[in-house]
Amino acid sequence: MTKARLPAEIWVLIAASFVIALGFGLVAPVLPQFAREFGVGIAAASAIVSAFALMRLVFAPASGKLVQKLGERRVYMTGIAIVALSTGACAFAQSYWQLLVLRSLGGIGSTMFTVSSMALVIRISPPAQRGRVSGLYSTSFLVGTLVGPLVGSAFAGFGLRAPFVIYAVALLIVCVIVFLGLREPAAELASERAAPAFGFREALSVPAYRAVLVSNFATGAAVFGVRMALVPLIVVEVLHHDVSMSGVALTVFAAGNAAVLFVSGRLSDRFGRKPFLVAGSAICAVGMVALGLSPTLLWLFVASFVAGVGSGMFTPTQQAALADVIGSRARGGPVLAGFQMAGDLGTVVGPVVLGWVAERTSFGIGMLGTGALLAASAALWVVTPEPSTIAHPEDPEHVDGHAGDGVDPRCTCDGCPDGVPVERTGALPGSKE
Numbered sequence: 001m002t003k004a005r006l007p008a009e010i011w012v013l014i015a016a017s018f019v020i021a022l023g024f025g026l027v028a029p030v031l032p033q034f035a036r037e038f039g040v041g042i043a044a045a046s047a048i049v050s051a052f053a054l055m056r057l058v059f060a061p062a063s064g065k066l067v068q069k070l071g072e073r074r075v076y077m078t079g080i081a082i083v084a085l086s087t088g089a090c091a092f093a094q095s096y097w098q099l100l101v102l103r104s105l106g107g108i109g110s111t112m113f114t115v116s117s118m119a120l121v122i123r124i125s126p127p128a129q130r131g132r133v134s135g136l137y138s139t140s141f142l143v144g145t146l147v148g149p150l151v152g153s154a155f156a157g158f159g160l161r162a163p164f165v166i167y168a169v170a171l172l173i174v175c176v177i178v179f180l181g182l183r184e185p186a187a188e189l190a191s192e193r194a195a196p197a198f199g200f201r202e203a204l205s206v207p208a209y210r211a212v213l214v215s216n217f218a219t220g221a222a223v224f225g226v227r228m229a230l231v232p233l234i235v236v237e238v239l240h241h242d243v244s245m246s247g248v249a250l251t252v253f254a255a256g257n258a259a260v261l262f263v264s265g266r267l268s269d270r271f272g273r274k275p276f277l278v279a280g281s282a283i284c285a286v287g288m289v290a291l292g293l294s295p296t297l298l299w300l301f302v303a304s305f306v307a308g309v310g311s312g313m314f315t316p317t318q319q320a321a322l323a324d325v326i327g328s329r330a331r332g333g334p335v336l337a338g339f340q341m342a343g344d345l346g347t348v349v350g351p352v353v354l355g356w357v358a359e360r361t362s363f364g365i366g367m368l369g370t371g372a373l374l375a376a377s378a379a380l381w382v383v384t385p386e387p388s389t390i391a392h393p394e395d396p397e398h399v400d401g402h403a404g405d406g407v408d409p410r411c412t413c414d415g416c417p418d419g420v421p422v423e424r425t426g427a428l429p430g431s432k433e
Helices: 008-027 031-036 042-070 072-090 096-124 127-154 162-181 186-193 200-204 207-238 244-271 274-292 297-326 333-360 363-382
Strands: none
Touching (some): 008 072, 008 162, 031 042, 031 096, 042 072, 042 096, 096 333, 200 207, 200 333, 207 244, 207 274, 207 297, 207 363, 274 297, 297 333, 333 363
16 A cells, blocks of 8 residues: 655645744754843843743643634644744843743743644644654754754854844744645635544543653653753763763754654554653663763763664654544644643753752762653553554544545444544544553
8 A cells, every 4th residue: 555645734834843943943042141141140041941931831721722712723823923023022122021021922922833733733644644744743843953053153143133033034934834835725624613622631531641641741851851951060060071062962862863753753653652652761761861870971972862762762652642642633722732731841840850859969860860750651651552543433534434545554443334424422532452
C-alpha cells in the first residue's frame, strides 16, 4: 500500500512552526541583556523570561476554552497576531515595566497559538500517520530554534532592539500564510464547529492521557527546566570551564535530539507509541544522571548527546499519543491545554525544587532526582495500554469505510457499515485492548 500524502495544511503548520521557533531563538538570547539596559538587576532581568512562561501557564485553561468556542483557526491566528504586535512593541519599550507587560502579553498569545496549533495538527493529521506528523512538526521547531541564534548573530550590529522587529515582521508574514493556507469551505468549517466536545475530566478517565500528563511534566522539568538551569552551572562550577562550553553542551543535546526526532515519530506509527515512550524516557533518564556525574567535559558532551537521543525518541511520540486520545473529529481544547500546562508546570517547578536539592547536596543528587522523574514516567508507560489502539468511531478512516489507501490498518471495528458515520454520544473513546 502506498503511503498517503499529507494534507497541504500540515505543511503550512510545519512552515509556521519553523518561523515561530526561529524568531524565538532570535529573541531569547538578547532578552535578558535588553532588560538590563533599563538599569535593573539580574533577578529582574530573569523575571522577564519567567513572566512569559507564567502567563503561558495561567492563560492555558482560557486558551483551551477559546479553542472549544471559537475554533482552532481563529485562536491560532489571533495568538500569532498578539505575539507579533507585543514583540514588535518591545523594540520601542522605554522602561523595564513596559517591557515586562509586553512580554507578558506575548505569553498569552503564545499559549493561544500553541494550544490551537496542536488541535489543528491533531484534526488534520491522518490517524495512521500521527507519529510521522508529530516528528516533522517537532523537527521543524528544533531546527528553527537552532537557526534563530545564527540569524541573530548576523543582525547583531543593528542593536538589541532589532531582533524584536525582525521577529514581529516574520510573525505577521506567518499570519498571512496561515490565513491563505488554512482557509476551508464553509461546509467544512460548519462541520468543525459541530464536532463533539471532549472535556478534560472525560480525558482524565483515559489511562493514556494520565500517562501523557505525567510524561510531559517530566519533560518540562528535566529537558526544558533542570537541564537549562544546571548544565551551565556544572560546566563552570564543577568542570571549571568557560560558560561558552555550556552552549556547546546544549547544541550537542540538540544534535542527539535531531538524530532520532523524525524517525522515532514515524516508526511509532508502525510499532506503536509505548516502545519509544518507555525506551526514550529511560535513555533520557540515564543521560540526565550521567550529566550530574560528569568528571570531564567530554563525558558531559556524551551524556548530553545520550539525553538528547532519549528526548528525541519520546517527544514526538507523546504528542502522537495525545492525538490518539483525542481523535481527529473531537474538539479537545481543554485536553490540549492540560497537556501544555503539565509541561509548563514542570518547567517552572523542576529547576526550583531540584535546584534546591542540588544546592543542599550536590549536582549529582539533583540530576539523579531528574533522572528518577523520567524513570517514573517510563514505568507508568509500561503499565499503560497502547494509545494507538484507542478507537474513535467518528475518525475519517473508521467512518469512510474499510477499502482504499486511506484506511487505518489498526481499525478492527465489527459490523460498521462502510460509509455510514457513527456519531459520538459522549462516551469515552474505548481501547481495543
